[in-house]
Amino acid sequence: MFCESRARWHRRLLLLLVGAAAISAARSAELTVEVLDPQGQGTVDVVIVVTPETLPPHSTASATIDQVRKAFVPQISVIRVGTAVTFPNSDPVAHQVYSFSPAKRFDLPLYRGRPYAPIVFDQPGIVILGCNIHDQMIGYIYVTESPYFGRTDARGRLILRNLPAERVRVTAWNPYLSEQPPEQTADLRSDGRLSFRLTRSPRAPRKAIDPRLREY
Amino acid sequence: MSYARPCAVLFAAMTLQTGHTAEFGAYELNTQIDLRAVVVDTPYESFTEGGLGLLRFDESHDGLRLGRAMLNARGPLTETLWADLTLSATGDHAAHAVDLTEASVEWRPYPRNSLRFKTQLGAFYPPISLENRAIGWQSAYSLSPSAINTWIGEEIRTIGLQQSVTLRGAAIQQPFDVTLTAGVFGYNDPMGVLIFQRGWALHDRQTTLFDGLPRPFTSPSGDTHIEFFREIDHRPGYYVGAEYRYQDRHAVRALHYDNRGDPAKNDGKDSAWRSRFDSIGWRSEFADTTLIAQAMLGDTAVGASTDGRGRFILEYWSYFILASQRLGAHRFTARYDRMYTDTERGATFFDSDQTATAWTAAYLWDIDPHWQFAVEAIEIDGSLRQRAALGQPTDADERLLQLAIRLSL
Numbered sequence A: 001m002f003c004e005s006r007a008r009w010h011r012r013l014l015l016l017l018v019g020a021a022a023i024s025a026a027r028s029a030e031l032t033v034e035v036l037d038p039q040g041q042g043t044v045d046v047v048i049v050v051t052p053e054t055l056p057p058h059s060t061a062s063a064t065i066d067q068v069r070k071a072f073v074p075q076i077s078v079i080r081v082g083t084a085v086t087f088p089n090s091d092p093v094a095h096q097v098y099s100f101s102p103a104k105r106f107d108l109p110l111y112r113g114r115p116y117a118p119i120v121f122d123q124p125g126i127v128i129l130g131c132n133i134h135d136q137m138i139g140y141i142y143v144t145e146s147p148y149f150g151r152t153d154a155r156g157r158l159i160l161r162n163l164p165a166e167r168v169r170v171t172a173w174n175p176y177l178s179e180q181p182p183e184q185t186a187d188l189r190s191d192g193r194l195s196f197r198l199t200r201s202p203r204a205p206r207k208a209i210d211p212r213l214r215e216y
Numbered sequence B: 001m002s003y004a005r006p007c008a009v010l011f012a013a014m015t016l017q018t019g020h021t022a023e024f025g026a027y028e029l030n031t032q033i034d035l036r037a038v039v040v041d042t043p044y045e046s047f048t049e050g051g052l053g054l055l056r057f058d059e060s061h062d063g064l065r066l067g068r069a070m071l072n073a074r075g076p077l078t079e080t081l082w083a084d085l086t087l088s089a090t091g092d093h094a095a096h097a098v099d100l101t102e103a104s105v106e107w108r109p110y111p112r113n114s115l116r117f118k119t120q121l122g123a124f125y126p127p128i129s130l131e132n133r134a135i136g137w138q139s140a141y142s143l144s145p146s147a148i149n150t151w152i153g154e155e156i157r158t159i160g161l162q163q164s165v166t167l168r169g170a171a172i173q174q175p176f177d178v179t180l181t182a183g184v185f186g187y188n189d190p191m192g193v194l195i196f197q198r199g200w201a202l203h204d205r206q207t208t209l210f211d212g213l214p215r216p217f218t219s220p221s222g223d224t225h226i227e228f229f230r231e232i233d234h235r236p237g238y239y240v241g242a243e244y245r246y247q248d249r250h251a252v253r254a255l256h257y258d259n260r261g262d263p264a265k266n267d268g269k270d271s272a273w274r275s276r277f278d279s280i281g282w283r284s285e286f287a288d289t290t291l292i293a294q295a296m297l298g299d300t301a302v303g304a305s306t307d308g309r310g311r312f313i314l315e316y317w318s319y320f321i322l323a324s325q326r327l328g329a330h331r332f333t334a335r336y337d338r339m340y341t342d343t344e345r346g347a348t349f350f351d352s353d354q355t356a357t358a359w360t361a362a363y364l365w366d367i368d369p370h371w372q373f374a375v376e377a378i379e380i381d382g383s384l385r386q387r388a389a390l391g392q393p394t395d396a397d398e399r400l401l402q403l404a405i406r407l408s409l
Helices: A002-027 B004-022 B147-155 B195-197 B385-390
Strands: A029-036 A047-053 A063-064 A076-080 A083-086 A095-101 A106-111 A119-121 A124-129 A138-144 A148-151 A157-165 A167-173 A184-187 A192-197 B028-041 B063-076 B079-089 B099-107 B114-124 B132-134 B156-168 B178-184 B211-215 B225-227 B237-246 B250-258 B274-285 B290-300 B314-327 B330-345 B353-365 B373-382 B395-408
Touching: A002 B274, A002 B385, A029 A047, A029 A167, A047 A076, A047 A138, A106 A119, A148 A157, A157 B195, A184 A192, B028 B225, B063 B147, B063 B395, B132 B147, B147 B195, B147 B290, B195 B314, B353 B385, B373 B385
Parallel strands: A029 A192, A063 A083, A076 A138
Antiparallel strands: A029 A157, A047 A148, A047 A167, A083 A119, A095 A106, A095 A124, A124 A138, A167 A184, B028 B063, B028 B395, B063 B079, B079 B099, B099 B114, B114 B156, B156 B178, B178 B237, B211 B225, B237 B250, B250 B274, B274 B290, B290 B314, B314 B330, B330 B353, B353 B373, B373 B395
């Protein structure tokens, strides 16, 4: 009796270990994404999102988008649906942050310093941020269902770790691309690298505001 | 010193306002004191003294002068209604030691789609200049703006209403913005008298709202002072303009302007002048290099005539090209101006005729966020035929070298 139950317990433990190993194997995939322009140069700040078949449940996440020298910092953000974003204002001047994008409409009336309560982005899509006082201030938030994302570095590369080892869709997005590259698929059980080849060079970002200048 | 009083008043106002800054955190306050050392080489008396010299200073001004004392206050009256006010002092023969150059309120409703609407009411500059983009409508590239924008600062202010709508490319992920603007204004009927009597000039003195300039030629009614911002014929003027911007680096601006003055009207002090012009400008900003070009063509008319067009008609045009290079905190600018006026009708009574070119070289050094040092050299070469009426040589070179030290707070 005792031996039988002990054997069963061992079997269960083994199953659990195998399961855990399988899960950890499933999570251990890594993907290196590269975004190259037609000249083969890396493209910076491209949002990369890896979407598996089944998405893990949402968890509470938070992010911050600051306002420094009349610019949103970072200018391009990527967050998961449900993320609460705080918009502090580190400038000595007041700002009025707004969005009329369908994915999230909001206004943060005139403020300096201490931010308002965070805004929760509850729908996927691209949210374009503006300041009603400084028209040249523009920011972008890419809101995605997937928790696996990042932005390419100055060399146009991004390494994403702890991905599920399964078939995934990979998308790339940047507001300065005249054509967004088509979505790709990858099997992370075998593929560890993926590259997006842009057919046209990205536009240069808009010129940064010189805070000493005004619109006349 | 002639500028001690305006300086004291502005600094007092500034100190007073600084106290308010903490209370109303959204207010922006900018003050600037600009002191000059000037050396001038010209046979003419400056227009600021009632002469026909095209520079702000003449040989009698050699030495230390006040460039400008300026205070700009900007802040919200409500969430979307903004007030903007600029006080200036020039320290010369102005009737008021400190006076307004601009005062307006602007309604900026939150955009609800890719269109951005703005409504401005008050006294302000119409969207013409691509140089005058520093606070207080100062040139960002030199001390003195081009002949075209010098004239705007002298004779033109929108005292009225302006409505603009901008298609914001950022909202539709496009690299451009397109703006259409229309304005309706009054109180600018004497506009044209100075360009008729004196021609184009080059300087940074902006006429204040409640002041004017000496009249180079006394009016038939014996008036010796021009007040630019007056309503004489009770007919509003208008302008329509368009601007295209690409990536906030390249901008093209066009404006059609007509004050719809009735040249037959006179209120005893001055006549209404019918002034209209078209202006087109382009600016490109590369990494540290800026190129600007602008051209203006227009006419002005005054006096009763059987065809209603005016007894005197002056045609005028000007263009300039500017190149500016920034090297860290240092900026180097070169500009070439071409100026032309011609009396189309009435030349037998008064022949206003100018053909001139000018070169401007400027160096600006931002020593720190508060202090700026600047050097500017201007040479104007050309003729102004109406000088003969005062027994002066029509042709002469006018040269100015000015050093400025500017403290901004």
